[in-house]
Amino acid sequence: KKEHTLVLVKPDGFRRGLTGEILRRIESKGYVLKGLKIKQADRALLEEHYAEHRERPFFQGLIEYMSASPLVAIVVEGDRVIEGVRSLMGTTNPTLAAPGTIRGDLGRDWGTGQVENLVHGSDSTTSAIREIALWFPELEYHAED
């Protein structure tokens, strides 16, 4: 079944010039880009986006990392694209992420204590619907369409 997911090329990925490489992997897989923009995320947007992590010890650092410089927000369409993008990304920790994945091939630990892992992908249908509405309020369709 066709679905949509929200992908973010996080500030570290954008600053390092990896947007094209990340989009290449998503498009080469056969997924379709439905929305794309460069955005400087503010605190309010990120606190909403990461609401589930509000009580975690890394929350403030996460907001600072994600608002330090612009990022790229993308809506991607495809069959099972939510799972598919998560598979392309690899696991959260870039040192441990498998080679062949975006994080495994392009990410590493920088010794800052902050997990900088280049990319975000929605983790479920519920998250995708919520996140697409948050980052792309101007899009008339929603993740389940």
Ligand code: CMP
């Ligand atoms: P992601 O899995 O996309 O969404 C939650 C983010 O929080 C995660 O990427 C990291 O950027 C960050 N994160 C998760 N776990 C930690 C951690 N233990 N320390 C610092 N940041 C983390």
